[in-house]
Amino acid sequence: MAHSDNSEACARVAVDWGTSSFRLWTLSADGQVLARANGPYGMASLSKQDFAQVLEDQLNRLSVDRHVPVLICGMAGAAQGWCEAPYLQAPMALSQLGLGAVRVPDIERQVHILPGFMQTQPCNVMRGEETQILGLLSARPDFNGVVCLPGTHSKWVRLSEGQIAHFTTCMTGEIFSLLCHQSVLKHSTAGKGWDAAAFVEAILQMMSAPASLADSLFGLRAQMLLEDLPPATARARLSGMLIGIELAATQAYWQDCEVALIGEASLCRHYATALASQSVAVDLLDSEAMTLSGITSAFTQLRET
């Protein structure tokens, strides 16, 4: 896309600051990405007093003027993060997201952190995903359906009239990683490759018999010992079992609904395949684009400070 000379000046900075990662974009006045930065500066690796310096280093590296406003989404706003941005409570309209932003005190720059969402019946929380959903609504304000954000902690979010109406969380990615790397199954799932048929078969097994997860996992190890089960098959079957029981648990969300997937592209394709086995078509949306669109939209919602 062609940039006018005007747009080359950095007008805003967007940051997605998660548990394990840090991503920053400098944006022109018309919303074009001028530069990117990222690194392993996640909340989990920082203490409270480190955040300001990490941000300052990145902004200096990109020569961002001191007057340029910065807006952050994600775990940096958690109680254990940089500066707590208290949760908004669902159901609530995403047009309120920027109004819940908290300005980081005691620093020269104008830095705001966006809040997450909470729900009490039953208890649930998110931080970061709400911003991507705002990005989706910026592009499609009439979207009344379900957003699935696959990942370490997959979110399923029902949107209604611009509100986050209800949501739930599945620890699918975290459990997959623990089982693949730290359990007895690590011997069976190492390496690369993917067995698409085994994945779908496992999805169907979990949809019809979710309890069988409990006594099917060890079978991957046994089948490797006794029948040389290929690691690509074991890994795809393990992923299919975990995504399958996630789909079984969240059926009330996706059944007869318009479903949008936001997340890492290859993982979203697995979720699309899994949902297709249940005759559910999905829209695949780019994760970075939704984050940027959400933060850009939230900038316009900030209170004057």
Next chain:
Amino acid sequence: MAHSDNSEACARVAVDWGTSSFRLWTLSADGQVLARANGPYGMASLSKQDFAQVLEDQLNRLSVDRHVPVLICGMAGAAQGWCEAPYLQAPMALSQLGLGAVRVPDIERQVHILPGFMQTQPCNVMRGEETQILGLLSARPDFNGVVCLPGTHSKWVRLSEGQIAHFTTCMTGEIFSLLCHQSVLKHSTAGKGWDAAAFVEAILQMMSAPASLADSLFGLRAQMLLEDLPPATARARLSGMLIGIELAATQAYWQDCEVALIGEASLCRHYATALASQSVAVDLLDSEAMTLSGITSAFTQLRET
């Protein structure tokens, strides 16, 4: 129990050599335990050439004569262990267990390792549990029912006419440990204490809606953040969810059956409570006693060598 002078001489040595632990007993001719040794010399921490020296050190420490026979059960007989004792294939009578023992070559002492059991439809394996089951059958040769051996990898084993007819494995203990110590739930489940009501409630939830495991786990974290859920409640509920989906998966084993539990006492009590919620009464059997009885019985089954 009174020992005769005669029985004080060590006549046999029994060893349970697992993935993470080593337990050894010296036994008199009439089967009394004379001395015990144990330590962290599990298979996972040893290379093949270490096993002989570890055993020799322990036997020397207890002044066991070189002519005293030694019989080992457990993972020492795995392909990655000391000396492979190929699996017996279920269904097969446990009276065959000692016949499948392999004599460790190239050492002066007479050391045998007992085989495990395998099953091909569907694939499954065990090493160590079969010996405890032989111990149960030594005391109760007419037992026709189901044995559950809770642990890192819980086994459910159907016995029929002295045979291991069929079995399955649930990674319940390993998954509980990973979630408690290495997942985001570690913040919610730390500490001691137990909430018995929360445990049973989770069992009932999983029996009626096993798929809900997938989107209930993260709720423990959310409920701690939003409502200060006590760690004792979170830990008991997590345990109840995992044991609950295990029971849901293994219902065909325990329903309308005589169930014997062999394992660590406090864990067995949790399983007994869980099964009681389904109106299943159980026998609690002592794990060490079953191991010793099984190895003692297997000594009489060894081929002449």
